[in-house]
Amino acid sequence: MKHRRITKRRAAVAGAGIAALVAAGVTFQTANASETTKAPAPQPLSITAAGKLASTLGKDLGTDAAGTYYDAKTKQLVVNVLDEATAKTVQAAGAKARIVENSLAELKSARTTLKQDATIPGTSWVTDPQTNQVVVTADRTVSKTELAKLTKVVDGLGATVELQRTKGEFKPFIAGGDAITGSGGRCSLGFNVVKGGQPYFITAGHCTEAISTWTDSSGNQIGTNEQSSFPGNDFGLVKYTSSVAHPSEVDLYNGSAQAITKAADATVGQKVTRSGSTTQVHDGTVTGLDATVNYGNGDIVNGLIQTDVCAEPGDSGGSLFSGDSAVGLTSGGSGDCTSGGETFFQPVTEALSTFGAQIG
Known part of the structure; x- marks a missing residue:
């Protein structure tokens, strides 16, 4: 059994990263003690500002940081650290420091x-x-x-x-947005994207592994697969082959849509929304990053976003978003939208980078 301990380390503050935060307009706090000595509370941050601060502090602190998450109630970024010296650096940057055991x-x-x-x-x-x-x-x-x-x-x-x-069973949700179908079943469209000036859409890779030609809910052919990655990853790229409209938005299933203007990485504690063709729209929270899920039959997927959002078969590939930001593609999970469950999502930023595509 591992002995519980607090590791004492000195924080190495990278001046360039902190200076960049000042230039970006982040308010800094004067702090002489860690959270354990009741330092002044940091100013509230938006989820976007918290994400940028987390990225900069992660680079500045290196191994002296032990993870971050966003506290939606207090609107503060919480940074896990290993010693008091690093805690003071975190507090000076406008975040809340929390001394933990595990690096x-x-x-x-x-x-x-x-x-x-x-x-x-x-x-x-x-x-x-x-x-x-x-x-x-x-x-x-x-x-x-x-x-x-x-x-x-x-x-x-x-x-x-x-x-x-968990009482449920981890499985890909094959059976975001609107329904897309093929000879292998039904999935959901994730996000419309542009590659080389041409229109495409992205969805789950386990969907594009099973289905190569896609039709809409009316049976009209709309696209064919261009690229697919599953297992390991869970994303697929489909090229539009018809003149059907393809706006950069997500169906909210109430007669309206959410415009999507950009892609963003998820943050633990972030509030998110999922849209899919089986259970339509549901909200929840990001509970973990870089998750590994073993769906069985050798289908292991890494680097997923874990959430407490529910989903069911047919929601696969659908949209996970936060405001106007595309965040993830529905991969799989356990439970349902009656009893609840957890769902994993493929990060959109990784899919776009792999495909050389942009939201649009």
Whole structure:
């Protein structure tokens, strides 16, 4: 069992990153103590400002930081640190410091051990900055023997890992936006994009692996696959082959639509909305990043956004967004929109980068 401890380190403050924040207009606080000595509360930040601050502090602090998340109630960025010196740096930059035990290196090492020794269908794991642990979840398909193996590995990792069970079953939601269909089933359109001046749309990779030619809800052919990546990733690119309208917006299923003007990375604690052709529109919160999900049959996907938003078969590929920002593509999860559940999303920014496409 790992001994619990607080690691003492000196914070290395990179002046260039802090200066950039000043130039960007971020309000700094004068702080002489960490959160444990009741330092002045940071000023409220929007989710966009918090994301930028998190990115800059992550680069400046390096291994002295141990994860970040957004507190939607107080509108503050919370930064996990390993010592008082780093806490003062965080507070000076306008964020809330929280001293924790486990470093990112220790959490990464735990994930590596899980990958090597506990790759079991029906499991997922994600680094949770709010608990400062790697949270491992086993669904109802995991057998007693497999659970015993998983428990042994988790116990060996001590305080860095927590094991949970879910009554649901992790599975891709094949059966965002409007319904798109083909000979292999039904999915949902994620976001309209532009590549090389031509119109395309993106959806889940497990959808484009099963279906190559797409039609709309009226049976009219609208597109054919251009690129697909699943497992490992879960995104696909489809080229429009008809003159159907393709505005950069998401169907809200109430007669209106949300305009989408850009793509953005998710932040833990961020409020998000999902649109899909089975269960339409549902809201929730980002609960983890860089999640690994084992859907079974060798279908393991990495780097996913974990949320408490519900979804069901047919919602796959649909849109996850926050305001006018595209955030994710529905991959899979457990539960449903009656009893609740959790859903994982492929980050949109990674898909766009891979495809060389832009929101539009």
